[in-house]
Amino acid sequence: GAVVSQHPSWVICKSGTSVKIECRSLDFQATTMFWYRQFPKQSLMLMATSNEGSKATYEQGVEKDKFLINHASLTLSTLTVTSAHPEDSSFYICSAITGQGHQPQHFGDGTRLSIL
Amino acid sequence: DAKTTQPPSMDCAEGRAANLPCNHSTISGNEYVYWYRQIHSQGPQYIIHGLKNNETNEMASLIITEDRKSSTLILPHATLRDTAVYYCIPETSGSRLTFGEGTQLTVNP
Numbered sequence: 475g476a477v478v479s480q481h482p483s484w485v486i487c488k489s490g491t492s493v494k495i496e497c498r499s500l501d502f503q504a505t506t507m508f509w510y511r512q513f514p515k516q517s518l519m520l521m522a523t524s525n526e527g528s529k530a531t532y533e534q535g536v537e538k539d540k541f542l543i544n545h546a547s548l549t550l551s552t553l554t555v556t557s558a559h560p561e562d563s564s565f566y567i568c569s570a571i572t573g574q575g576h577q578p579q580h581f582g583d584g585t586r587l588s589i590l
Numbered sequence: 591d592a593k594t595t596q597p598p599s600m601d602c603a604e605g606r607a608a609n610l611p612c613n614h615s616t617i618s619g620n621e622y623v624y625w626y627r628q629i630h631s632q633g634p635q636y637i638i639h640g641l642k643n644n645e646t647n648e649m650a651s652l653i654i655t656e657d658r659k660s661s662t663l664i665l666p667h668a669t670l671r672d673t674a675v676y677y678c679i680p681e682t683s684g685s686r687l688t689f690g691e692g693t694q695l696t697v698n699p
């Protein structure tokens with residue numbers, strides 16, 4: 475149980491285009507989803523936290539107008555990288571939890587984004 | 591958030607127990623200790639968590655010192671598939687995870 479699916483698993487696109495990444499909880503309702511970014515040989519860095527039906531909370535230094543997050547349902551959150559540039563190339567990972575209290579985050583397998 | 595200190599790398603022979611230490615001397619009273627691992631090019635995987643009692647599940651055991659300033663993750667019979675980066679993360683309820691550098695565990699045949 476507690477499976478989180480990300481799509482696509484990898485994407486290559488030209489500089490200036492926008493890219494949408496989907497994160498789905500397959501067998502549970504995700505009240506909160508998290509988006510992380512990981513550069514090569516570095517650890518994961520939290521970008522934003524989103525709760526279903528409300529605006530995402532972005533970490534300091536993360537541009538909310540560049541990284542648009544939508545969490546319109548209890549099973550789907552999307553991250554859109556707008557006007558992507560080569561420096562946005564990274565490994566993007568989502569996670570999800572349900573309800574309240576102490577519980578582990580369930581992670582997707584990540585999306586590798588390469589901007590040419 | 592409490593800071594953690596983990597050795598950057600460890601080696602373990604296949605079939606032997608892997609003991610991964612973590613120092614979290616500034617942990618607060620309501621922070622649980624969570625362990626995750628990340629196999630290369632995959633998303634992190636939850637392993638185990640605890641507050642102050644030792645915990646065991648099908649993947650691992652977690653030993654937390656009485657003063658809660660450190661903990662040890664034990665993989666009782668390491669396999670090659672356990673090669674990964676292991677992260678020890680103090681976490682309050684439902685909140686953000688702050689990943690450190692973790693420990694690269696390499697299980698050797």
